[in-house]
Amino acid sequence: MGDPHRVGVVGLGVISRAYLETLADHPAVTIAALADLDASRSAAAAATIPGAEALSVERLLERPDVQTVLNLTIPAVHAEISLATIDAGKNVYVEKPLAVTFPDGRLIVDRAAAAGVRVGCAPDTVLGTGTQTARAAIDGGLIGRPLSASAVMLTPGHERWHPHPDFYYVEGGGPLLDMGPYYISALIHLLGPVRAVVGAASRLRTERVIGSGPRIGQRIPVEVDTHVTGVLEHVNGALSTITTSFDGVATTAAPIEVRGETGTLAVPDPNHFDGEVRLFALGGTEWRVLEPRAGYAGGSRGIGLVDLVGATPQRPPRAGGDFALHVLETMTALLGSAVEGRRIELTTVAERPALVPLTPLEEWKAHHAYGH
Structure with a gap:
């Protein structure tokens, strides 16, 4: 099955608790490092996760063993942290929205493609x-x-x-x-x-x-x-x-x-x-x-990141960057239409992600990656 995928977390506000609860003991991933502008937050979180280290954002991005960064910062800095992560040669999974402007979202997706790294984005x-x-x-x-x-x-x-x-x-x-x-x-x-x-x-x-x-x-x-x-x-x-x-x-x-x-x-x-x-x-x-007939049963925040880790060329990530960019353009176009008073056609197209087969709680919590 291979070694667990090593993840660094940037941003330890309220939503981080839900992510850490899912990821801290999931066999597909290891939380290797945590960073927050408030050093006491990252230190407190690291103390609860064996092997995790509290670092500055800069040092976390420099660590060669961190493969993917979970970006849980406030929306205004989603693009800044995601782009810095991509420039460091790492995958990024970002809390929603992908960015607060469509050009920034486009930049994240395009730069990741050029760098050969993956982008994922909530909601999962x-x-x-x-x-x-x-x-x-x-x-x-x-x-x-x-x-x-x-x-x-x-x-x-x-x-x-x-x-x-x-x-x-x-x-x-x-x-x-x-x-x-x-x-x-x-x-x-x-x-x-x-x-x-x-x-x-x-x-x-x-x-x-x-x-x-x-x-x-x-x-x-x-x-x-x-x-x-x-x-x-x-x-x-x-x-x-x-x-x-x-x-x-x-x-x-x-x-x-x-x-x-x-x-x-x-x-x-x-x-x-x-x-x-x-x-x-x-x-x-x-x-x-x-009756439930599809989906991750008992799901919790963070399964989208593990889904990203387990993605293949044949089964792209279900919460991937192209999908998130299409969602972002839909929202920013709605806001633009409200200002301009006109219908706006979108420039992006996203494929419907593959249906999630009905996956029991104990199965998705036990498996190293979602191979469905």
Whole structure:
């Protein structure tokens, strides 16, 4: 099976805990080094992982035994750290989004291709049984020809729970770039790539009040639109509508619905790996829950990186750079359309990744690589 793949982690904020929980004891990888601007964070994390060393970012990138860097920095520096990783001759797997601008995302993918290294990018939640079971149902003809879909993410705002929510409300933030990767990635898994978009956006207020933590009550400026909606034209002719908002209290809408000629699928929250997939068939009288039929069962953040490690020329990474770039262009084109008031055709095309066969928890946790 070979030696475990050696990984260095850059950025040890809140999301890093979920990744480390998956990767620290997975036989496919070894966490060799960790780095953060706050040296106490990297030291604390390294103390919990046998053999891991706390380093500066520069020293981590210089280590010849680190094969892939897991980039968990804030979105504003995703491109900087990813490009430095590529220039060091290493693969990179980055937390979503790939970058905050499409040109930066394109630069990451092109430079990696020139350097002969791999790029992967979250979300890998869409590789779980929720989205993958829905994908298998569509591919199996359970709703006939898919005609349309809707995706809805609505919340009153992350400042209500996040102690340092500033980055959500400055350039590179907002509900679409923050949460859109989950929903758009799921829609592309379900319906295929996007050909063109039309978008609209608004901003409810110019400042927000932090609702928790040491800065509770502090006001922060809002510099981006906080309600973004639009239409995605898929290459196969299906139309998806998407709404991402920090300006709503609640909704009864399913996170994602896909409607076909002979049925409708209700798809669970793509920010989670699992959840019920429900089918209402033409001529039926009620929703029916489908048993999981595809995806990594009990999945957790980090399986996309291991999937990247196990990729081959015959089975490219399911959370790869080309896919992430297409998602990023879809989002930035929606935002651009909202500003310009016109339909925008995309310049990238991404293949639908291979369906994930139903893989039990104990199997994906035990195997050195995903060979499916």
